[in-house]
Amino acid sequence: MHQYWFKPKTYGYGATPVTWEGWAFMIGYLIFIVAMSVALLANQPGVEAWLTWIAVLVPATIAITLLARQKTEGGWRWRWGRKNSRNAS
Numbered sequence: 001m002h003q004y005w006f007k008p009k010t011y012g013y014g015a016t017p018v019t020w021e022g023w024a025f026m027i028g029y030l031i032f033i034v035a036m037s038v039a040l041l042a043n044q045p046g047v048e049a050w051l052t053w054i055a056v057l058v059p060a061t062i063a064i065t066l067l068a069r070q071k072t073e074g075g076w077r078w079r080w081g082r083k084n085s086r087n088a089s
Helices: 020-042 047-070
Strands: 006-008 015-017
Touching: 015 020, 020 047
Parallel strands: none
Antiparallel strands: 006 015
């Protein structure tokens, strides 16, 4: 059985965590980004630190996006909200 961690957003593009695994994944990513930012940019703010920060951030963001897409029920696409069951006349 395949368990989904995210559900598609009602409006727009993307997903929202709905299980503890999805929330833990997103919180872990946030902790990673904050720790990396503090470690790289607080001690030696300079061009090398910023380039290293970008070189780590971009692949990490791509990886989290790919996993979130894989763990989203119904996939990612642009959504305009819930369908209205009543006919407008």
